[in-house]
Amino acid sequence: MDIQALLDLADQQVEVSRQIEKRKTSLLGRTQINLFFEPSTRTQSSFEIAGKRLGADVMNMAVASSSVKKGETLIDTAATLNAMRPDIIVVRHHAAGAVHLLAQKVDCAVVNAGDGAHEHPTQALLDALTIRRNKGRIEGLVVAICGDILHSRVARSNMILLAAMGAQVRLVAPTNLLPPGIARLGFPTFTDMRKGLEGADIVMMLRLQRERMNGSFVPSVKEYFRFYGLDQEKLSFAKPDALVMHPGPMNRGVEISSDVADGAQSLIREQVEMGVAVRMAVLEALASHLPNG
Amino acid sequence: MSMKPILFTNARLIDPDTGREQAGGLLAHDGVIRDLGPQLTQAADADVIDCGGQVLAPGLIDMRAFIGEPGGPYRETLKSAGEAAAAGGVTTVVSMPDTSPALDDPAVIDFIVRRARDTSVVNILPAAALTKGLKGEEMAEIGRLKEAGAIMFTDGARSVTNAQVMRRALTYARDFDALIVHHVEDPNLVGQGVMNEGEFASRLGLPGIPREAETILLERDMRLVRLTGARYHAAMISCADSAEIVRTAKAKGLPVTCGVSINHLSLNENDIGDYRTFLKLSPPLRDEDDRQAMIEALTDGTIDVIVSDHNPQDVENKRLPFAEAADGAVGLETLLSAALRLVHSDRISLPKLLRALSTKPAEILGLPSGRLKVGAPADLILFDPEAPYVLDKRDLKSLSKNSPFDEARLEGQVTITMVAGRIVFDRRSI
Numbered sequence: 015m016d017i018q019a020l021l022d023l024a025d026q027q028v029e030v031s032r033q034i035e036k037r038k039t040s041l042l043g044r045t046q047i048n049l050f051f052e053p054s055t056r057t058q059s060s061f062e063i064a065g066k067r068l069g070a071d072v073m074n075m076a077v078a079s080s081s082v083k084k085g086e087t088l089i090d091t092a093a094t095l096n097a098m099r100p101d102i103i104v105v106r107h108h109a110a111g112a113v114h115l116l117a118q119k120v121d122c123a124v125v126n127a128g129d130g131a132h133e134h135p136t137q138a139l140l141d142a143l144t145i146r147r148n149k150g151r152i153e154g155l156v157v158a159i160c161g162d163i164l165h166s167r168v169a170r171s172n173m174i175l176l177a178a179m180g181a182q183v184r185l186v187a188p189t190n191l192l193p194p195g196i197a198r199l200g201f202p203t204f205t206d207m208r209k210g211l212e213g214a215d216i217v218m219m220l221r222l223q224r225e226r227m228n229g230s231f232v233p234s235v236k237e238y239f240r241f242y243g244l245d246q247e248k249l250s251f252a253k254p255d256a257l258v259m260h261p262g263p264m265n266r267g268v269e270i271s272s273d274v275a276d277g278a279q280s281l282i283r284e285q286v287e288m289g290v291a292v293r294m295a296v297l298e299a300l301a302s303h304l305p306n307g
Numbered sequence: 308m309s310m311k312p313i314l315f316t317n318a319r320l321i322d323p324d325t326g327r328e329q330a331g332g333l334l335a336h337d338g339v340i341r342d343l344g345p346q347l348t349q350a351a352d353a354d355v356i357d358c359g360g361q362v363l364a365p366g367l368i369d370m371r372a373f374i375g376e377p378g379g380p381y382r383e384t385l386k387s388a389g390e391a392a393a394a395g396g397v398t399t400v401v402s403m404p405d406t407s408p409a410l411d412d413p414a415v416i417d418f419i420v421r422r423a424r425d426t427s428v429v430n431i432l433p434a435a436a437l438t439k440g441l442k443g444e445e446m447a448e449i450g451r452l453k454e455a456g457a458i459m460f461t462d463g464a465r466s467v468t469n470a471q472v473m474r475r476a477l478t479y480a481r482d483f484d485a486l487i488v489h490h491v492e493d494p495n496l497v498g499q500g501v502m503n504e505g506e507f508a509s510r511l512g513l514p515g516i517p518r519e520a521e522t523i524l525l526e527r528d529m530r531l532v533r534l535t536g537a538r539y540h541a542a543m544i545s546c547a548d549s550a551e552i553v554r555t556a557k558a559k560g561l562p563v564t565c566g567v568s569i570n571h572l573s574l575n576e577n578d579i580g581d582y583r584t585f586l587k588l589s590p591p592l593r594d595e596d597d598r599q600a601m602i603e604a605l606t607d608g609t610i611d612v613i614v615s616d617h618n619p620q621d622v623e624n625k626r627l628p629f630a631e632a633a634d635g636a637v638g639l640e641t642l643l644s645a646a647l648r649l650v651h652s653d654r655i656s657l658p659k660l661l662r663a664l665s666t667k668p669a670e671i672l673g674l675p676s677g678r679l680k681v682g683a684p685a686d687l688i689l690f691d692p693e694a695p696y697v698l699d700k701r702d703l704k705s706l707s708k709n710s711p712f713d714e715a716r717l718e719g720q721v722t723i724t725m726v727a728g729r730i731v732f733d734r735r736s737i
Contacts, residue, residue, distance in 0.1 A: 188478075188479055188482050189478045189479070189481060189482050189535075190475050190478050190479050205482040206482075228445060229438070229439055229444065229445020229446050229447075230445065230446075230475065231475060232479070233439075233445070233446050233447055233448040233449060233450075233451075233479070234448050236448065237448040237449075237450050237451050240450065240451055241450050
């Protein structure tokens, strides 16, 4: 299925989600396991709601109370879950490549809900949907991805997806937060945020983890906000109709100021809504390819 | 307030930037050099100073001085350091961040900038800490500190031993085009050492510091500079092997510069004699071969700048058994005189020496001074390179008197020091 078609399907799911009766039957009788090795309120609940709206039986596996804590390996966990005959497993893991490894060991469909600093495909899809709905297109748009790109799976997935859809993606970050060698991928990089935002249609901010702000990768929160935090002044370097995005959860006053986050140019709340729609679209598209689908 | 123009006539003008040397005059007005050249003998409304053939050159720029403010005003204040500098012909001083509190906060940098402007007769530019509290663990706020007026970033007398911290600091500094200056002396290899490791230390019964304490960190830094592409300046090197490391790095095109202290150009470990604590320095004085290698490296351009490494210590910190005494020597007032020994012994030409004392540090720091050029700041010195004197430490303006050149015969003394068109020191009136 091509990406535009998947986004078209997601557009339909937005309508479903806005009805009073939100229940569909495309996943009726199917078992969906949300296997989250890393805590995530937002993504997990988004996948849970998406599955339920499609009629699936959704089970959340909380890793804190699971056998993983008792020392079970990832592959054993996969084999155990596989024996329960789920149809779809949604996986979030802190290690890059873990989802890929798990997918090799189970018979059902596997959805990557984020693996380490590698990929977060449904986030990129929901971002693409949000952009397309607001700008009417993705092709030709200048998208500035700003902040902790080094540790960000959101950035990597967006770079791949948005570039594939014809956007001009740029990266804005202090060099310490840029993956070494990233320039070889062909994305222009900027260490000066104002220059990086010039002419941008979309400003996509990334979360900076606390443990990275105290002198290890950047000197301090104050300094980071001064040079890389999105405030009205820096946003003014982007196009006047530029839109602001953030995958959440936000650190207000670290990578983004409150007035920008809550301002007229912000799409941050809409992204959350699109998250459910995109995940419904992904699950439904998968379901049509499942055995007996 | 507009001051009267000052016209220097009958001077031997030396511009170390171009290497040009000519007889002539120079007109300073409104803080800058307005005109200069052999033709210049008069100017309307100007106060005229007949130089009597003495050398008129850019004021010295010293990239390394420790000042006790804030936290140790009994050792040196910005005011006393300014007076000492003016008497020595130093018109710009970079102050080290090893103060109490350390200069790792934009507000403290702002304090130094303002206080220096209010109390010092010469330019004092603060270097900010590279890491918080000079601890070598977390990088300081390089961007905000630079905005507050920090001219460069260094942990002063301390070295950053953690290569990961250094790598990230260099990487971050590069984004802000900030200059990192590093004291290369591995504290673990220094250990209990108090002087150069070798025969002389063994005779004195003192634990030694191997040259490798310097070369290993310096070599590591060259690799990190290649990795990060950051601008890097080794604060001071002291031995032949270090010169070779820098020479090789420069040949590879790395953005690296380095300094040497006047002490390491003038003295060697034998001068410690019977435990003279004023010669206890960091890095330690090495042997005569190393000193010769330093002079060699200075003349071939491997070493870019000469610093005073001015480090005032009071009597209580120096009148101690050698191993227990504090490191450091004052040097602002003797920098030029001691350096001129190299000219008098025909090791280096005067313009080339002045280049390492003014033009080069200006270039590295990005300052408009350090050259005799119309429009450049009128930071100037008039000096007689031959004037002989014997240093009496009681004459030093510095609040601390720990000079290794006390009672030394020196040749070459500053007559007039001018900062931004204003005469801040005038020996003729003493």
